[in-house]
Structures are given as C-alpha cells and as structure tokens.
Amino acid sequence: MSIILFENEDHKCIKFGDLTHDGEVQSNQFLIVHKKRGLLLDCGGYRIYKNVLGAMSRYLPAGALEHIFLSHQDPDIGSGLNLWLPICKADIMICALWVRFIPAFCVRGLAEERITAIPDKGMRFDLAGSPLVAVPAHFLHSCGNFQLYDPVAKILFTGDLGASLEPHTENIATEEDFQQHVPVMAGFHNRFMPSTHACKCWATMVRQLDVEMIVPQHGARITGKNLVEKFYAWVEQEKTAVDNFADDLYQLPSGALS
Numbered sequence: 001m002s003i004i005l006f007e008n009e010d011h012k013c014i015k016f017g018d019l020t021h022d023g024e025v026q027s028n029q030f031l032i033v034h035k036k037r038g039l040l041l042d043c044g045g046y047r048i049y050k051n052v053l054g055a056m057s058r059y060l061p062a063g064a065l066e067h068i069f070l071s072h073q074d075p076d077i078g079s080g081l082n083l084w085l086p087i088c089k090a091d092i093m094i095c096a097l098w099v100r101f102i103p104a105f106c107v108r109g110l111a112e113e114r115i116t117a118i119p120d121k122g123m124r125f126d127l128a129g130s131p132l133v134a135v136p137a138h139f140l141h142s143c144g145n146f147q148l149y150d151p152v153a154k155i156l157f158t159g160d161l162g163a164s165l166e167p168h169t170e171n172i173a174t175e176e177d178f179q180q181h182v183p184v185m186a187g188f189h190n191r192f193m194p195s196t197h198a199c200k201c202w203a204t205m206v207r208q209l210d211v212e213m214i215v216p217q218h219g220a221r222i223t224g225k226n227l228v229e230k231f232y233a234w235v236e237q238e239k240t241a242v243d244n245f246a247d248d249l250y251q252l253p254s255g256a257l258s
C-alpha cells in the first residue's frame with residue numbers, strides 16, 4: 001500500500017504502510033521526492049528491503065536517493081542499510097550519538113565516509129533545494145532521536161511518537177476518529193516513551209512549526225491542524241514509562257538460582 005501524503009508539481013511525500021510480514025511489527029517507510037531526487041526516511045529492516053525497493057521504484061530509482069534519514073537506531077528503522085548502501089550514493093543521516101553503531105548494520109567499509117552526524121540540536125538541510133528540518137526528539141523514545149519536518153508538505157514525521165498498532169483507520173481525520181485512536185496509541189506510549197518532561201518540552205517546541213499532518217513510523221497518521229493540536233495536548237499529559245513505572249518491575253524473578 002502506497003499512500004501519497006502530499007503532492008505538487010515538484011514535491012511528493014509517500015507512505016509505504018503494509019510491507020512487513022505476518023507476525024512482525026507493522027512499520028511505515030517514507031519517501032520524499034523533490035525534483036526527481038529522493039530521501040528515504042527510516043528505510044526499515046532487512047526483511048522488508050525488497051518490498052520497499054519495489055514500492056519505491058514506481059516513484060524513483062534507488063540511484064536518485066540523496067539521503068537515507070534514520071530517526072533513531074532501532075532495527076525496524078535501519079537494519080536494512082546493508083542492502084540499501086550498495087545500490088545508491090545516499091548519505092546516512094542519524095543522530096551523532098549513533099554514528100559509531102552504524103557499522104554494526106553493514107559489512108565493513110560500506111558506510112564509511114557516508115554518514116552525516118546530526119548534532120543534538122538538530123539541523124536544517126535540503127533535498128534538491130527543498131528545505132527539511134531534523135527536529136530534536138531525544139528520549140521520544142531513543143536517547144538520540146530526530147523527527148523530520150517537511151515545511152513544503154507541512155508534515156511532521158514523528159518516528160515512534162504517536163505509534164499505533166492496528167488502528168481502526170489509516171487516517172485519523174475527525175474528532176471521533178481521534179477519540180477512538182487515543183487508547184490505541186496509549187499502550188505503546190505508556191511503555192516506550194520514558195519521560196513526561198521530554199514530552200512537554202517537545203510539544204512546546206513543535207507548536208512553533210506549521211503542521212498539517214502528524215505521521216508516525218507505525219500505524220495511522222493524524223490529519224488537520226485541530227487534531228494535530230489535540231495530539232500535542234495528549235502527548236503533554238499522557239502517562240510515560242519512567243515517570244509512572246511500578247516498583248515491582250524491579251524484583252528478581254522468583255525461583256532457585258542453581
């Protein structure tokens with residue numbers, strides 16, 4: 001399933017949403033195309049490489065990729081890198097904290113000289129002249145985490161923030177949808193997002209952006225300024241893991257040690 005999230009004459013944002021296999025966590029991969037050059041956002045794991053490549057080829061040849069942007073270091077984000085790097089010349093953009101972990105995804109020499117380390121404060125860059133912003137989202141959930149803002153499409157790609165598994169619809173576009181969707185996001189958020197403080201800081205920061213759509217790396221997107229603001233308000237107050245963890249998580253498993 002490819003969904004065009006935004007399109008004008010020069011610019012397209014595409015979501016690939018059903019490329020994982022049964023029993024694996026569903027994930028979304030994204031392609032941004034500007035003037036026939038591309039950015040692949042969270043290229044995905046080893047097992048979906050062929051599917052992503054096939055889906056992408058309708059829009060852009062792999063050789064036209066300029067950037068592979070990894071929001072963080074998880075396997076569903078970038079463990080397929082080893083297959084992507086030989087077929088394109090794209091650089092790998094990832095938080096500076098994770099640069100030295102990238103070789104663990106690749107055969108020797110493949111990633112060298114191709115990594116753009118994103119500093120903690122984020123950065124502005126471009127795709128064929130079209131501006132993009134690596135937006136800091138540390139601790140949401142990874143300790144070195146970036147979201148991607150596309151000011152042309154007015155889309156904020158939020159990585160694992162706002163993730164949902166098995167949402168009732170692919171596009172949350174009404175108040176009723178949103179109410180129904182909140183409990184579907186909450187389970188992941190309550191365990192994977194460590195800090196309410198980080199969530200509040202994030203919401204304050206992203207309110208400065210002009211956002212029409214929130215697009216996470218798992219599950220449904222949220223469309224329209226009104227619902228985007230509702231999402232921010234939910235993120236600010238929803239329970240997170242470390243602030244609400246139960247003391248009984250820190251007990252040794254019962255049973256004999258020998």
Ligand SMILES: [Fe+2]
Pocket residue numbers: 072074141160
């Ligand atoms: Fe993750």
Ligand SMILES: [Fe+2]
Pocket residue numbers: 027074076077159160217218
């Ligand atoms: Fe993820």
